[in-house]
Amino acid sequence: MKIGELAQRTGLSVDTLRYYERIGLLPRAARAASGHREYDASVLAWIDFLGRLKTTGMPIAGMLRYARLREGGPATADERRRLLETHRDAVRAHVAELHACLAVLDAKIAGYAGDAQVETNDDHEHPSPDALRNRVARPLGG
Amino acid sequence: MKIGELAQRTGLSVDTLRYYERIGLLPRAARAASGHREYDASVLAWIDFLGRLKTTGMPIAGMLRYARLREGGPATADERRRLLETHRDAVRAHVAELHACLAVLDAKIAGYAGDAQVETNDDHEHPSPDALRNRVARPLGG
DNA sequence: GCTTGACCTGGAGCGCGCTCCAGGGTGTAG
DNA sequence: CTACACCCTGGAGCGCGCTCCAGGTCAAGC
Structure with a gap:
């Protein structure tokens, strides 16, 4: 072809x-x-x-x-297998992160769902700095 | 701060x-x-x-x-909610894709696991063209 | 033979998401 | 008073993953 x-x-x-x-x-x-x-x-x-x-x-x-x-x-x-295993683990970790993010999204959306506008949806919660630092900005290792 | x-x-x-x-x-x-x-x-x-x-x-x-x-x-x-819902759906779809990919990775890794080198791991399967076209190369819609 | 469209090469350009730099001001500890 | 870490702005530069272009060859239909 x-x-x-x-x-x-x-x-x-x-x-x-x-x-x-x-x-x-x-x-x-x-x-x-x-x-x-x-x-x-x-x-x-x-x-x-x-x-x-x-x-x-x-x-x-x-x-x-x-x-x-x-x-x-x-x-x-052997090396190929190891490479793929490492990658698979990274992907699994990423999927877990995505699930956490989905939970946050769902919660946020739920906050918008009520007839009354809920104040908490204007983003005034305070996340733990550590949790934040461990999550923000970082791609998968190839 | x-x-x-x-x-x-x-x-x-x-x-x-x-x-x-x-x-x-x-x-x-x-x-x-x-x-x-x-x-x-x-x-x-x-x-x-x-x-x-x-x-x-x-x-x-x-x-x-x-x-x-x-x-x-x-x-x-309202618009914010809709934006987030659209995004959430895209993320869910992406997670589903990742699960499919993980299955492929697991299979590939399993293929390397046996003591004998299995020929199928040199990538000579033929995926359906349609399945391929529906999966390759495409980020999430913001 | 001519047109049209698919193919070739090498190299430039682009959109994204930062990252770095020059040149300069601030604030505090010793 | 000096040293040094931190902050400021505007703008240039970068790595990634393509994407596009110029200038040309090739192939199939009319």
Whole structure:
């Protein structure tokens, strides 16, 4: 399949696919005589997996590490597993955080629900500084 | 409290706090005679809430909309509620996606677990194009 | 043969969310 | 009176992850 079709199938743009290849996230594609990239269906599974990593917040540098290991063959299996385990743990932690945030959102929304306007929804609670410091601003480690 | 202390308490940098004020995420802080910002403890709750929105993937533009509504007083309560509900739904959807991704990660890791190297871990499954297109690459709507 | 659209390369540009810097004032401990 | 940590402003710079562009080649239909 050509790059346009691959773009359609994956939802990524043609530019993004070429970019991914340039930086090494995708293996160098085979070329037709014309010079056009010709993709094998197997790349779909790989792009699917990359999408999972991306959705779960792994930065490109992390995916790149995984991609390089993968190209290193079976010898790198252990390191790949460790990488994925670390990432999985980070994702789990993030999901837990999201649940906490959802609870806050639900509470806030509930506060707006009553016919009477509740003062507490104008944000005058005082969270513990520690709790705050432990939560604000910090992405997942790839 | 001064900006340095606020930074410590919130985990945000002094620069970020000033930046947030500049763009309107934080209300203009009161100033001491010296010109130094002087914060009231109530700002902690607001920053805490902003942190929740950020953690849940709301872009700054979205927080800004909420912040402006908040400054618009009780009249904007309805719109604020709707904004939060929309966001909450997006977050829930994202959490669901993360669960699906976690399942994939777990499966992959399990594949590495056996003493024998399993071929399927070299990514040669073929996901349905539709499933792929519906998942790859797309942040939360603020 | 001509048109149209998909493809190629290399490199510049962009939006986001900060982060850093220069150049300067403040405040307090020794 | 000095040293040093902290604060101020305006504006430039940065890392990420694309996205777009110029200038050109290739392929399929009329």
